[in-house]
Amino acid sequence: MRKNAYFHLALKDIYLGFRQWGLAYLLGVGDTKQRYSRSKLGQFWITLSMLIFIIAIGVVYSFLFHQTLKVFLPYVACNYVIWSWMSASIIDSTTTFVQAQGYIKQTSIPRTVFVLRTLVRNFISMGHNFIIIPLVYLCTQHPVSWTIILALPGFLFILACSFFSCLSIGVICTRFRDIPQIVQAMLQVFMFVTPIMWPVTSLNESARVIVEYNPFAAILHMVTQPLQGIVPSLWEYSLASGTFLVLMVLGLYTFARFRARIVYWL
Amino acid sequence: MVEILLEHASVEFSIYNARSRSIRNDLLKRVGGHIGHGVNNDRVVIHALRDINLHLTEGTRLALVGHNGAGKSTMLRLLSGVYEPSAGSALIEGHVSSLLDLxxxxxxxxxxxxxxxxxxxxxxxxxxxxxxxxxxxxxxxxxxxxxxxxxxxxxxxxxxxxxxxxxTAIHPDIILMDEMISVGDARFASKAKARLHNMMDKAGILVIASHSSDTLRQYCDRAIWLEEGRIIMDGPLEEVLARAHGTG
Structure with a gap:
C-alpha cells in the first residue's frame, strides 16, 4: 500500500472514532463501574487514599523542606492529583489495545474508540480525585485567583497529549509486550525528577535544569500553576507545545504505519 | 451499493514466540493453514489466507466450505473488516454485521x-x-x-x-455467520428463527460458514471451498458440495 493510503486510513479511523464518541463514553463509564462494582465508596476509595497520602506527604515534606504548611499542602495536592492523572493515563495506554482484544478481533470498530475509552476512564478518575483540591484549599484558606480559568485549556492540553501518546504507546506495547514494564519503571523515575512533592526552590542553581527542560514538569504546570494563581512562563508554554508536537507526530506516524497490524499482534 | 471485492488478499500471522517446526510435524499436519517462514527464516509465519480473489455483489448468498482450520473463520473476519489484508486489497461497501459472537x-x-x-x-x-x-x-x-x-x-x-x-434488531447490508445460530427452548427457537430469517432476507449479502450441508442448502446458492487458506473451488453450491465431500 502507498504511504499516503496508510495515513488516509489512520485519519479516517480517528475521525470515525470521534464520531463513535458515545461508545467510548459508555465503555469508559462501564470500566469505572466494573472496577468498583458493589463497593460502597467505589471510585472514591482512590480519592480517599490519595487524600491521606497528600496530607501525609504534605506535612512531612513541609518540615523536610522548611515550607509553610498552608502553602505547601495545596501545592502538593494540585501536583499530585494532576500527576496521578497523567501517569495513570500513560500506564493505561500500554494496555489500550491488548485489553480491547475481545472487541478488536470481532468487529472492525475504529481503534480510536479504545484510545478515547482510556481517556474517558482516566478523566472520570481524575474528576473524582479533583475534589481533593478545593477541599484542601478550603482547609488552608488558600486564595483563588483569576488565573484558574487558564487551567481549563490546560486540561484540554493534557487530554490532547494523552490522546497522541496513547496512539503510539498503545501500538508499540501491543507489539512488544515488555515495554509496559519499562514505561512503568520510567514513570517512577520521572515522578521523582518532576517537582511534584518537592518545591523547585529546594534545588540549587545548577540542578534547576532538571525542571527547566523537563517536559513532564511543563505539561503538569499547564494546569497546576494556574490553579495556584501563577501564569506559566512563556518558556513553559513553548516547551509544553513542543512536546505536544513531538507526541502528535510520533502518535500519528506509529498509528498510521501499524494500525492495520494491531489485530495481527493480539 | 453493497459490494465486497477482494483482490489477491492474504492474511499472514507472524508468530514471534514459536519455535520453527520440524519435518516430522510437517508430515503429520492434516489441518490448518500453511505454515511458512519469515524472510530471514527467523520467525514462523502462518498463511491463514493466501491470494484470495472474490467478488460479492448485491443478492449473493455465499457458503464457505472446508475442514477445520481451512480458513473459514479468518475469511469471515477478512470480509467483516476485522483483518485488513497483509497483502492485496479488500474493498467492503456496506454496513457489516457479523453474528460471530452475539x-x-x-x-x-x-x-x-x-x-x-x-x-x-x-x-x-x-x-x-x-x-x-x-x-x-x-x-x-x-x-x-x-x-x-x-x-x-x-x-x-x-x-x-x-x-x-x-x-438481530438492526438490519445490516452484509451478514456474516459462523454456523447457524439457534437460541433458547423450542418455542423461543422458532420465534428467533423467524426474526433471523427476516433479517437475513433484508441483507444484500449473506455469508455462512458451516459444516452442515443441509443448513447451507437452505440459505445459499453459491459456495467457495477453502483448503490451506486458498480458494480451490468457487461455483454453484451443489457442485462445490459434491466435490468437497467426494474427495474430502
Whole structure:
C-alpha cells in the first residue's frame, strides 16, 4: 500500500472514532463501574487514599523542606492529583489495545474508540480525585485567583497529549509486550525528577535544569500553576507545545504505519 | 451499493514466540493453514489466507466450505473488516454485521437494559437510537424483571436471548455467520428463527460458514471451498458440495 493510503486510513479511523464518541463514553463509564462494582465508596476509595497520602506527604515534606504548611499542602495536592492523572493515563495506554482484544478481533470498530475509552476512564478518575483540591484549599484558606480559568485549556492540553501518546504507546506495547514494564519503571523515575512533592526552590542553581527542560514538569504546570494563581512562563508554554508536537507526530506516524497490524499482534 | 471485492488478499500471522517446526510435524499436519517462514527464516509465519480473489455483489448468498482450520473463520473476519489484508486489497461497501459472537461487548456487572444499549451502540447505533430500541427487545427476549438485574445473574440461555435480540434488531447490508445460530427452548427457537430469517432476507449479502450441508442448502446458492487458506473451488453450491465431500 502507498504511504499516503496508510495515513488516509489512520485519519479516517480517528475521525470515525470521534464520531463513535458515545461508545467510548459508555465503555469508559462501564470500566469505572466494573472496577468498583458493589463497593460502597467505589471510585472514591482512590480519592480517599490519595487524600491521606497528600496530607501525609504534605506535612512531612513541609518540615523536610522548611515550607509553610498552608502553602505547601495545596501545592502538593494540585501536583499530585494532576500527576496521578497523567501517569495513570500513560500506564493505561500500554494496555489500550491488548485489553480491547475481545472487541478488536470481532468487529472492525475504529481503534480510536479504545484510545478515547482510556481517556474517558482516566478523566472520570481524575474528576473524582479533583475534589481533593478545593477541599484542601478550603482547609488552608488558600486564595483563588483569576488565573484558574487558564487551567481549563490546560486540561484540554493534557487530554490532547494523552490522546497522541496513547496512539503510539498503545501500538508499540501491543507489539512488544515488555515495554509496559519499562514505561512503568520510567514513570517512577520521572515522578521523582518532576517537582511534584518537592518545591523547585529546594534545588540549587545548577540542578534547576532538571525542571527547566523537563517536559513532564511543563505539561503538569499547564494546569497546576494556574490553579495556584501563577501564569506559566512563556518558556513553559513553548516547551509544553513542543512536546505536544513531538507526541502528535510520533502518535500519528506509529498509528498510521501499524494500525492495520494491531489485530495481527493480539 | 453493497459490494465486497477482494483482490489477491492474504492474511499472514507472524508468530514471534514459536519455535520453527520440524519435518516430522510437517508430515503429520492434516489441518490448518500453511505454515511458512519469515524472510530471514527467523520467525514462523502462518498463511491463514493466501491470494484470495472474490467478488460479492448485491443478492449473493455465499457458503464457505472446508475442514477445520481451512480458513473459514479468518475469511469471515477478512470480509467483516476485522483483518485488513497483509497483502492485496479488500474493498467492503456496506454496513457489516457479523453474528460471530452475539454477546460481545456485554458487561456482566451492568443490567440487561444497560447492556442492550451498550451492545446496540457497538453495532453502530447512536445512544439515542439504542435507547429507543430497549422496549422492543425487552418484549422479544421475555426477560421481564430480569432486565433490571445485572447480567451476571442471567443463565446462559437468558444472556443469549438478550444478545440475539439486540444483534438481530438492526438490519445490516452484509451478514456474516459462523454456523447457524439457534437460541433458547423450542418455542423461543422458532420465534428467533423467524426474526433471523427476516433479517437475513433484508441483507444484500449473506455469508455462512458451516459444516452442515443441509443448513447451507437452505440459505445459499453459491459456495467457495477453502483448503490451506486458498480458494480451490468457487461455483454453484451443489457442485462445490459434491466435490468437497467426494474427495474430502
Amino acid at each position: 454477546s460481545m461487548g456485554m458487561d456482566p456487572e451492568q443490567t440487561g437494559r444497560e447492556n442492550i444499549i451498550l451492545r446496540a451502540v457497538f453495532l453502530g447505533m447512536s445512544v439515542a437510537q439504542a435507547k429507543a430500541l430497549v422496549p422492543e427487545i425487552a418484549e422479544f427476549s421475555e426477560l421481564g424483571p430480569y432486565l433490571d438485574l445485572p447480567m451476571r445473574t442471567y443463565s446462559a440461555g437468558m444472556a443469549m436471548r438478550l444478545g440475539f435480540g439486540v444483534s
